Amino acid sequence: MNKKDAAFSLIEVAIAIGLIAFALVAILGLVPVGLKSEAESTQRLRAVQSLNMIAEDICSVARPYVESAGPDATPNPVPTPASTTPHYRIPFPSDTQPDVAGTLYLDDQLNLLPDGAPLGDRRYVAHYHGVRQTGFSNQPDLWNTSTFQIIVAWPGIMDFEGAAPSLKLKKFQGFVENTITVSRL
8 A cells, every 4th residue: 555545635635624614614503593592482481481370360360160069958158259360460350340451561580570660670561451241141140251361472671552452562572372261150
C-alpha cells in the first residue's frame, strides 16, 4: 500500500468540513424555532389551566341535586347556592341581574391580580359572560341554568372590543375559550 492511496486529499477534507458546517448551521437554526414553540406551548397550557380553574370555580357553586327518600318522605333540604364563586368572586346571573360579565387578570402563577395591577404583572386575561336561562313555560323552576362563556387570552395586556356575545379580542398572541352550563336547581 502506498501513501497516496491511504490519505484524503485537501479538497475532500474541505468538502467534508463544508458539509458538516452546513448541517450544523441548519440544526442550530432550528433551536430558536424549537424554543419559541416550547414557550408558546407553555403559555397555551397555562391558559388552559386557568380556564379549567375558572370553570371549576363556577361549577363549585352549583346546587347539588338531592333526592328524597320516597314519594311520601320529606324532601331533603337543599342549601341555597352562593351568589358568587368562592375563589374568583364571579357573580352568578339571577332574576334581578340575568346577564353578568367581567374581566380577571392573572399572573404567571395563575394568581388573581387586583384590577389596578401593573401591566407588567399581567400574563393572562380572562373574560367571562354569564347568562341565566329559564326553563319551560309550564314549569319555570324545572330548568334553571346559567351558561358561561369564558375566554382566556395572553399576553395579559390585550384588550376586548364589543360586548358579549359578540366579544372580540383586539390584540393578542393566543387565546382559549370554553362554554359551560351550570344547573342551579
